[in-house]
Amino acid sequence: MIFPAKSLSEIPIQPKTPAAGEFRFLPATIVTRSIFLLFLCATGVTAGAADHARQVTEDARHDRTTLIFDGQKPNSMVCDTALRELPDGTWVMVMRGGGDHEPAPENHVTITYSRDQGKTWTPMAPAKLPLERTGLQLAQSPSELMVLRDRAVLYFSTHDGHRAGWKSWLSESTDGCRTWSVPQLVPGRLQNKTYVRNHIVTRDGRILLPFQHHVARRDGQPEPNTRTDAVRRSRNGVLISSDRGRTWSEHGNIKLTDDEDHSGFAENNLVELSDGRIAMIIRADRLGGVLYYAESRDGGRTWPEQARKTDIPNPGSKATIYGLGGDSVALVHNPNPKHRSPLALWVSFDGMKTWPYRRVLVKESSDGPQGRMNYPDGFVSRDRTYLHFAFDDNRHRAVYYGAKLPPLAAP
Numbered sequence: 001m002i003f004p005a006k007s008l009s010e011i012p013i014q015p016k017t018p019a020a021g022e023f024r025f026l027p028a029t030i031v032t033r034s035i036f037l038l039f040l041c042a043t044g045v046t047a048g049a050a051d052h053a054r055q056v057t058e059d060a061r062h063d064r065t066t067l068i069f070d071g072q073k074p075n076s077m078v079c080d081t082a083l084r085e086l087p088d089g090t091w092v093m094v095m096r097g098g099g100d101h102e103p104a105p106e107n108h109v110t111i112t113y114s115r116d117q118g119k120t121w122t123p124m125a126p127a128k129l130p131l132e133r134t135g136l137q138l139a140q141s142p143s144e145l146m147v148l149r150d151r152a153v154l155y156f157s158t159h160d161g162h163r164a165g166w167k168s169w170l171s172e173s174t175d176g177c178r179t180w181s182v183p184q185l186v187p188g189r190l191q192n193k194t195y196v197r198n199h200i201v202t203r204d205g206r207i208l209l210p211f212q213h214h215v216a217r218r219d220g221q222p223e224p225n226t227r228t229d230a231v232r233r234s235r236n237g238v239l240i241s242s243d244r245g246r247t248w249s250e251h252g253n254i255k256l257t258d259d260e261d262h263s264g265f266a267e268n269n270l271v272e273l274s275d276g277r278i279a280m281i282i283r284a285d286r287l288g289g290v291l292y293y294a295e296s297r298d299g300g301r302t303w304p305e306q307a308r309k310t311d312i313p314n315p316g317s318k319a320t321i322y323g324l325g326g327d328s329v330a331l332v333h334n335p336n337p338k339h340r341s342p343l344a345l346w347v348s349f350d351g352m353k354t355w356p357y358r359r360v361l362v363k364e365s366s367d368g369p370q371g372r373m374n375y376p377d378g379f380v381s382r383d384r385t386y387l388h389f390a391f392d393d394n395r396h397r398a399v400y401y402g403a404k405l406p407p408l409a410a411p
């Protein structure tokens with residue numbers, strides 16, 4: 001099971017998000033090393049925890065951040081940010097923009113690029129998907145951008161602006177996300193009421209794509225057309241490809257609860273552990289203020305019927321995990337059972353059993369303590385020294401953050 005370490009408290013050390021156009025190297029903690037070490041000794045914290053605390057202090061000195069986009073009404077919307085690195089080193093960030101809330105008819109996929117590792121960004125612009133925005137395809141929103149060596153694949157959903165007619169699609173680009181193929185529906189049942197989420201590539205070269213699917217009512221009656229009813233009865237699993245994404249097989253049908261009236265966004269994320277297990281974390285709205293967990297012991301082919309609780313606090317928000325080699329795993333999330341702040345980085349070195357390395361990256365939204373910080377999503381640098389991601393600051397600011405990672409054991 002996943003249990004967070006109890007020996008090291010989080011340290012809210014970082015300032016609010018940057019101003020427009022500002023690329024900021026962030027200052028280290030305001031707590032001096034000597035005072036902090038005295039605190040550790042006084043409270044009986046172990047030497048190992050003290051080492052992690054010193055590392056937290058050192059790593060914070062090297063973080064950097066910049067503002068990608070600050071929306072203005074009536075087109076202030078920022079949601080589902082996803083930062084990726086293309087094969088040529090260019091960074092690309094896609095998100096749901098348009099309008100000032102979600103879901104809304106104005107929502108569509110927008111895109112921006114950085115050619116200097118996050119210091120500057122091109123103006124946010126529509127992704128120009130060749131799918132007419134009309135009727136039940138009026139609103140469009142991304143859920144995953146998968147970058148492979150020879151192409152990028154965008155997974156996105158469409159609906160009428162109020163989630164009626166919700167369908168899921170994929171479209172490919174072979175020119176760095178500048179042009180896109182004619183979108184195709186995701187095959188099988190997953191073309192309906194599904195979000196495809198962050199992929200991983202396993203050590204044996206397979207691609208695993210987690211999905212969040214919402215099944216129909218048992219009595220066969222249609223759902224009322226409301227935001228809540230559209231996301232009842234989530235089922236979670238993975239798509240697996242052994243031929244670099246040309247063909248796929250579906251595995252898993254994981255529930256969060258036996259309550260068939262439960263509604264929420266599961267937004268599951270995957271990581272492969274050193275022994276080949278595939279670990280899945282799942283958002284669980286109003287189910288105890290924690291993340292849920294499921295794992296596959298045969299490389300993603302079979303899964304339990306129901307996920308189980310962890311002790312990791314979560315207010316009902318997307319969290320993302322990243323394999324760092326061996327059994328080291330990074331988690332970016334809101335470690336708060338009631339509110340989407342702060343935004344924190346935790347690292348496990350033992351396959352997600354404990355999380356001894358914890359630090360707050362952003363203490364609160366630029367709009368103050370009531371603001372929310374959502375959807376952190378990015379990638380680990382090729383040398384495994386940084387975790388680069390984008391997040392949305394209170395639904396109107398897209399922010400880049402580069403978090404320095406602690407030294408890791410060799411994979």
